Amino acid sequence: MTGREQSFGVYIHWPFCLSKCPYCDFNSHVRREPIDETRFSRAFAAEIAATAARVPGRTVSSIFFGGGTPSLMQPSSLGTVLDAIGRHWTIAPDVEVTLEANPTSVEAGRFRGYRTAGVNRVSLGVQALDDRALAELGRMHTAREALDAVALAATVFDRYSFDLIYARPGQTTEHWARELKRALDHAGEHLSLYQLTIEPDTPFAALHAAGKLKTPDEDTARALYDTTQEICAAHGLPAYEISNHARPGGECRHNLVYWRGHEYAGIGPGAHGRLDIEGRRHATATEKRPEAWLTQVERQGHGIVSDDLLTREEMSDEFLLMGLRLAEGIDIARYTEIAGRPLDPGRIAALHDHGLVETTPAGRLRVTLPGFPILDAVVADLAA
Numbered sequence: 001m002t003g004r005e006q007s008f009g010v011y012i013h014w015p016f017c018l019s020k021c022p023y024c025d026f027n028s029h030v031r032r033e034p035i036d037e038t039r040f041s042r043a044f045a046a047e048i049a050a051t052a053a054r055v056p057g058r059t060v061s062s063i064f065f066g067g068g069t070p071s072l073m074q075p076s077s078l079g080t081v082l083d084a085i086g087r088h089w090t091i092a093p094d095v096e097v098t099l100e101a102n103p104t105s106v107e108a109g110r111f112r113g114y115r116t117a118g119v120n121r122v123s124l125g126v127q128a129l130d131d132r133a134l135a136e137l138g139r140m141h142t143a144r145e146a147l148d149a150v151a152l153a154a155t156v157f158d159r160y161s162f163d164l165i166y167a168r169p170g171q172t173t174e175h176w177a178r179e180l181k182r183a184l185d186h187a188g189e190h191l192s193l194y195q196l197t198i199e200p201d202t203p204f205a206a207l208h209a210a211g212k213l214k215t216p217d218e219d220t221a222r223a224l225y226d227t228t229q230e231i232c233a234a235h236g237l238p239a240y241e242i243s244n245h246a247r248p249g250g251e252c253r254h255n256l257v258y259w260r261g262h263e264y265a266g267i268g269p270g271a272h273g274r275l276d277i278e279g280r281r282h283a284t285a286t287e288k289r290p291e292a293w294l295t296q297v298e299r300q301g302h303g304i305v306s307d308d309l310l311t312r313e314e315m316s317d318e319f320l321l322m323g324l325r326l327a328e329g330i331d332i333a334r335y336t337e338i339a340g341r342p343l344d345p346g347r348i349a350a351l352h353d354h355g356l357v358e359t360t361p362a363g364r365l366r367v368t369l370p371g372f373p374i375l376d377a378v379v380a381d382l383a384a
Contacts, residue, residue: 009062009257010085012044013268014070015290018102021138022203023165023196027270027288028068037077040290043297044267045084047286050302051265052088055275058263060089062096062254065119071101075113082118096121096159096253103149103162104141111156122153123192123252124162129179133168150186161190161252166224167216168196173227180228184235189250193228194243195221225373242325242372259326261319261338269293269303281310312340317383324379329366332359347382 016035017028052058063085065078078099085091098121099114101107111122126146128134134143141149146162153160164183166176183191196215198208207213216224229239237245241259244252257264266273270288274281286303287293293303310318316339323330336342348365351357356371356378371378 006059007061007253007257007260007262008058008089009064009254009262009264010048010060010089011254011264011266011268011271011273012063012065012070012081013266013271014040014065014067014073015269016072017067017069018072019138019140022207023137023199025199025202026068029290035072037074039294039298041077041080043294043303044081046297047267047302048081048084048265049088051267051273051275054277055263055265056088058089059092060085060095061092062257063098064254065097065099067100069102069107070099071107071110071114075110075117078114078119079117098123098252098254100125101149101153102141103146108149108152111152115156120157121159121161121252122157124149124153124160126150126162126183127165128168129164129182133171136169137165147186154188159190159250160188161192162187163192163194165194165196166228167221169214169216171216171224173220173223176224177227177231180231181235184231184237187235187237189237190244190246190252191232191237192244193232195225222373229369238327239372240327242375256326259322261315261322261334281315283308283310312338315339320383321379324365324367324375324382327366329360329364332363332365335365343382347384351378351381 013027015027015029017030020028020030063082065073070078082097097119099119100123103124103126114122124146127137127139129143129146131142134141150160150162162183164180166180180193198205198213198215204213208215215221232238232245236247239245240251241255244255246252263276264274266284266286269286269290270293271286273284275284276282283306284304285306287296287305296303316335319330319335319338332343343365348357348359351371352359355368356374357365357367359365367375367378
C-alpha cells in the first residue's frame with residue numbers, strides 16, 4: 001500500500017447538525033430555522049471555482065462530504081456540488097465519493113438519492129451499540145436504528161464504514177470486546193474506532209473538570225486499545241492507521257490523501273486545505289461561522305481567511321505527524337526531499353532499540369504496535 005503520488009482530494013464541509021454532541025469540538029452548528037440549501041450550494045460551487053482557478057488541471061481522486069451532518073443535505077444539493085467539482089476539475093474514473101451520515105431512519109431513507117447523485121461510499125456515525133452509552137454521548141439514535149442504517153447502507157452503496165467510540169466512562173475490556181465483536185458482525189471492509197478524548201471547551205470537558213465524568217485510567221485505556229487491535233486483526237480488519245481498520249484494499253482513500261501528505265482542497269465553512277502552487281505548499285483555512293462564510297463567498301467568491309506558505313520545517317513536521325499514523329509509515333527518502341535534510345539516524349536507532357519503530361527493506365520508517373499508543377512522543381523525538 002504505497003499510494004498514488006498524484007492523489008488530489010476535495011473536502012466539502014457541511015457545518016450543520018440537529019444537535020451538538022457533548023464530546024464534539026468540530027465546527028458544527030445547530031440552527032432552529034431551515035437552512036437555505038440553495039444559497040449554500042451556490043456558495044460551495046463558487047468556492048470550488050475559485051479554488052480550481054488557483055490549482056487548475058487536477059484530477060480528483062476522492063471527494064469527502066464531512067461536517068457537521070452532511071446527510072441533512074438534500075441529495076439534489078449534494079448533486080449540485082458534485083456537478084461543480086466536475087465542471088472545474090477532471091474526475092478520476094474510480095473516484096471515491098464519501099458522505100458522512102447519522103443513522104437516523106429519516107436520513108437513512110435518503111441513501112438511494114445520494115447514491116443516484118454520485119455518492120459511492122458512506123461513513124456512519126454509529127458511535128456505540130449500547131443505548132445507554134448512546135444517550136450519554138448525546139446521540140439521537142438507538143443501537144437498533146444504527147444497525148438498521150448499516151444494513152441499508154450495505155444494500156445501497158458499494159462501500160460503507162461506521163464509527164465507534166471506546167474508552168467511555170465505566171467501560172471495561174470485557175464489555176468493549178462484546179460490543180466490538182457485535183460491530184464486526186455487521187462491518188464491511190472498513191471500521192473507524194476512536195478512543196474518547198476530552199476536548200477543551202466542550203460540555204464533556206466541563207463535566208470532567210468537575211469530577212462528574214470519569215474516563216478510564218491509563219492502564220485501562222491501553223488494555224482497551226490492545227483489545228481493539230487483537231479482535232480486529234483476528235476478524236481480518238487490521239489497523240492501517242492508528243484509529244482506522246480495513247480489509248486490504250478497503251482503506252478510505254480520501255483520508256489517505258491527508259495521511260500521505262498529498263494535495264486537497266478545503267471547501268465550506270471552517271474547511272482546511274493543502275494546495276501546491278508554483279512549487280510552494282499553501283495551508284488554507286476558511287471562515288468558520290457559516291453565515292459569515294456564506295456572505296464572504298457571495299461577496300468575493302471564496303471564504304478563505306488564512307493562506308499561509310509552509311516552510312520546509314513545517315511541511316516535514318506535518319509529513320511525520322500524519323504519515324507515521326499509518327501502519328505503512330513514511331518513505332524516508334521523501335522526508336529528506338521535503339525537509340532538505342535526513343532524519344537523525346541516532347534518534348531512529350534509539351527508538352528502534354526500544355522497539356517503537358522499524359525500517360523496511362523498501363526504505364520506509366514505521367511505528368510498531370507497541371509504539372502507536374505513544375505516537376505523539378515518537379513523532380516529537382524524531383522531529384526534534
